[in-house]
Amino acid sequence: MVLNRRLEYGFNGYQVPAMPRGTRSARRRNSIKKNGEDNKMHAFDLLATLAGKLLVGNSSSSSSSNSSTKKDQFPVTDSTGIEEGCHNQCKQLELQLCDQGSCGRSMLDSQLESQQHEDPKLSLEDIQHPVIGSTDCSERLGTDEDKRNDETSGHAVLGTLMSTDSKLEDDTQNEIKVEQLYSEKPPNDNGAVMYSLREPVVWDAKPLTQVSLESGAAASFPENKDCISLDCLSPARNVEVVGRDDDEKSSGCTHPIPIKKSFRHIGDRRIRKVWASRHWKVHPRTGVNFKADYKDKSSYYKRQRSQRNYPFKKRKIFDIDFESYSDKEISSNATVYPPENHTDGDVSAKRKSPPASGQHLSYQSTDSHVKLRIESFTVPELFIEIPETATIGSLKRAVMEAVSGVLGSELRVGVLLQGKKVGDDSKTLLQTGISHDNQLSSLGFALEPDPLYTSASPKVSSLFPCDVSQPLIRYPTGPNDSQERTHDTLPEHQEMNLPIVVENDCDLATSPVGVLKKGSTQSKALIPVSSMNVEALAVVPVHRKSKRSEFAQRRIRRPFSVTEVEALVQAVEKLGTGRWRDVKLRAFDSAKHRTYVDLKDKWKTLVHTARISPQQRRGEPVPQELLDRVLTAHAYWSQHQAKQQLKHI
DNA sequence: CTTAGGG
DNA sequence: CCCTAAG
Numbered sequence: 001m002v003l004n005r006r007l008e009y010g011f012n013g014y015q016v017p018a019m020p021r022g023t024r025s026a027r028r029r030n031s032i033k034k035n036g037e038d039n040k041m042h043a044f045d046l047l048a049t050l051a052g053k054l055l056v057g058n059s060s061s062s063s064s065s066n067s068s069t070k071k072d073q074f075p076v077t078d079s080t081g082i083e084e085g086c087h088n089q090c091k092q093l094e095l096q097l098c099d100q101g102s103c104g105r106s107m108l109d110s111q112l113e114s115q116q117h118e119d120p121k122l123s124l125e126d127i128q129h130p131v132i133g134s135t136d137c138s139e140r141l142g143t144d145e146d147k148r149n150d151e152t153s154g155h156a157v158l159g160t161l162m163s164t165d166s167k168l169e170d171d172t173q174n175e176i177k178v179e180q181l182y183s184e185k186p187p188n189d190n191g192a193v194m195y196s197l198r199e200p201v202v203w204d205a206k207p208l209t210q211v212s213l214e215s216g217a218a219a220s221f222p223e224n225k226d227c228i229s230l231d232c233l234s235p236a237r238n239v240e241v242v243g244r245d246d247d248e249k250s251s252g253c254t255h256p257i258p259i260k261k262s263f264r265h266i267g268d269r270r271i272r273k274v275w276a277s278r279h280w281k282v283h284p285r286t287g288v289n290f291k292a293d294y295k296d297k298s299s300y301y302k303r304q305r306s307q308r309n310y311p312f313k314k315r316k317i318f319d320i321d322f323e324s325y326s327d328k329e330i331s332s333n334a335t336v337y338p339p340e341n342h343t344d345g346d347v348s349a350k351r352k353s354p355p356a357s358g359q360h361l362s363y364q365s366t367d368s369h370v371k372l373r374i375e376s377f378t379v380p381e382l383f384i385e386i387p388e389t390a391t392i393g394s395l396k397r398a399v400m401e402a403v404s405g406v407l408g409s410e411l412r413v414g415v416l417l418q419g420k421k422v423g424d425d426s427k428t429l430l431q432t433g434i435s436h437d438n439q440l441s442s443l444g445f446a447l448e449p450d451p452l453y454t455s456a457s458p459k460v461s462s463l464f465p466c467d468v469s470q471p472l473i474r475y476p477t478g479p480n481d482s483q484e485r486t487h488d489t490l491p492e493h494q495e496m497n498l499p500i501v502v503e504n505d506c507d508l509a510t511s512p513v514g515v516l517k518k519g520s521t522q523s524k525a526l527i528p529v530s531s532m533n534v535e536a537l538a539v540v541p542v543h544r545k546s547k548r549s550e551f552a553q554r555r556i557r558r559p560f561s562v563t564e565v566e567a568l569v570q571a572v573e574k575l576g577t578g579r580w581r582d583v584k585l586r587a588f589d590s591a592k593h594r595t596y597v598d599l600k601d602k603w604k605t606l607v608h609t610a611r612i613s614p615q616q617r618r619g620e621p622v623p624q625e626l627l628d629r630v631l632t633a634h635a636y637w638s639q640h641q642a643k644q645q646l647k648h649i
Numbered sequence: 650c651t652t653a654g655g656g
Numbered sequence: 657c658c659c660t661a662a663g
Contacts, residue, residue, distance in 0.1 A: 555657065581651060596651075601657070604654085 558593060560602050565622055568599055568606070569629050577603065577637040606630045 386395055416422065422432050560568070571587035580596035588594040609617055610627035 557657070578652075580653095597653095598657075600653075 555593070559619055562620060562622060562626070564588075564591070564594070565602070565606065565626055568602060569626055569633065572603060572637070573629065573633045576640065577634065578641060603630075603634075607634050610634075 384399065417433055424432075567587040568583070571583040575582050575586065580600045583599050584594065584596040588599060606622070606627070607630055609622060610630045614621075614624075
């Protein structure tokens with residue numbers, strides 16, 4: 001029962017940190033020219049930067065570093081809790097963009113702890129921008145969601161409940177709220193996580209929790225406002241994107257967040273299927289970095305691989321419904337810098353005096369340049385579904401991927417002036433009214449789907465059709481998954497009289513957070529903002545795959561145990577040496593960290609080991625008996641293969 | 650995605 | 657273990 005439950009996260013806006021444009025030198029270089037187009041491009045650059053290095057952290061009320069004694073396990077409400085949840089309770093959860101170093105996984109813990117037994121209704125919204133909008137969630141939920149729509153349609157006021165005071169702490173402005181909603185229609189599968197920016201799920205009839213990050217528009221609120229608690233408003237640490245003095249070397253900005261490779265569990269058919277079906281569904285637009293035509297099989301595969309190591313691969317997973325959000329939903333706060341002090345410390349000084357209320361701007365300029373800084377950007381609504389039994393680590397990754405997926409998409413930046421969209425790109429800032437002496441104007445930026453892409457596709461209106469297959473992506477999360485799997489293992493598996501070690505991928509070991517956490521600084525600079533050159537603009541989206549980057553960590557080494565070796569040998573004896581996937585399925589289905597490639601490699605080394613003298617062998621000694629079997633099997637299958645070859649000739 | 654091999 | 661060409 002518990003396993004059937006899922007959390008669904010809808011991100012109606014993930015607010016990213018402010019992007020102060022650095023120092024004098026940087027600013028000089030980056031001075032926004034009086035050209036609308038340039039303006040947009042620079043802004044995009046910033047976004048692109050964001051797309052590179054975000055970590056999802058959790059915000060804890062005031063304390064920042066709790067001891068992470070609590071297991072990284074997502075709080076699961078018991079069934080009763082769920083039931084009650086349908087009625088009127090609420091729990092909250094905050095996520096935030098997190099500095100690689102300062103925010104640890106632990107931050108969620110305390111909060112989660114207190115939520116442990118609460119009902120799945122979480123409703124959080126961007127504190128800073130309690131925009132009262134209403135996003136018809138029917139768009140996301142699909143037709144089956146009538147009831148939910150009813151529930152949610154009338155509750156778009158959450159934002160007003162938020163206290164602006166909660167952002168007093170200088171660095172607590174940007175928060176991500178997670179809303180956990182209830183739905184009487186649960187997902188239709190177990191232990192899976194689904195992402196979808198549009199139509200999240202096809203659910204059966206069980207409770208489900210939903211989380212949504214809100215920003216501009218409020219949406220998907222449970223019927224009872226009671227379920228919106230304010231205790232989540234406590235200031236949270238967040239991350240800032242800061243400018244760098246020396247933007248000479250803009251590195252890192254193009255690197256995506258690391259994604260745990262083990263997402264791709266080879267043995268998991270379900271995943272693979274989804275994975276596969278997912279691809280053709282994905283609109284090319286979502287893959288800026290891939291120019292290859294998706295229809296081309298070879299390039300398709302190539303793309304697969306090339307994405308493998310990069311978080312952005314996940315982008316393909318998301319159904320980004322560009323139609324579901326309008327400009328207003330993705331807005332930003334921009335601040336025009338006051339005249340420069342021409343002191344090196346002026347950056348920090350400016351940061352300490354953020355605009356009273358986000359959306360405001362103050363203009364000034366010493367010269368004909370308009371200097372501004374973007375306080376924050378919010379990204380569109382995202383939708384994630386994740387089992388309640390998933391770990392926090394999984395949640396973080398899910399959010400991270402969703403966010404990076406959106407940020408990496410073909411968005412363009414729109415410029416808003418006094419709430420109105422500035423359509424004419426050819427006009428100068430001055431002509432448009434954006435000038436240093438225009439004190440009252442409000443300048444804003446909005447992310448919007450790039451019309452170039454949307455129009456290029458003949459299927460604009462159905463980029464992400466709701467009816468096509470399942471717009472869901474699920475990936476196994478956490479230990480529970482493996483547990484589940486052990487239960488529904490094929491009978492064949494029982495042939496194995498060997499106990500196969502079922503090892504769970506430890507989040508600590510593999511999660512980006514865990515890794516990045518160490519060695520990162522205390523700086524709140526999540527992203528070293530690079531220089532604002534046009535190059536960066538192009539580089540970020542296109543070349544992000546060029547570097548595996550410092551992020552992609554090598555998997556931890558996990559020597560095969562004798563038991564595993566025996567299982568491998570046994571499987572190979574039976575299946576041969578050319579069917580590693582089958583071997584995997586047969587003998588290591590539950591060992592998620594062993595991929596068929598691993599098995600193949602292991603076999604290779606086993607053969608080698610068997611051939612060398614015992615003195616030369618290292619590691620845990622493998623019984624000679626096994627090694628003999630290895631040689632025998634290897635010989636046999638080699639010959640077998642040879643025969644096959646001959647037959648074909 | 651899987652296989653096969655080199656690194 | 658990683659990376660990649662090839663299927």
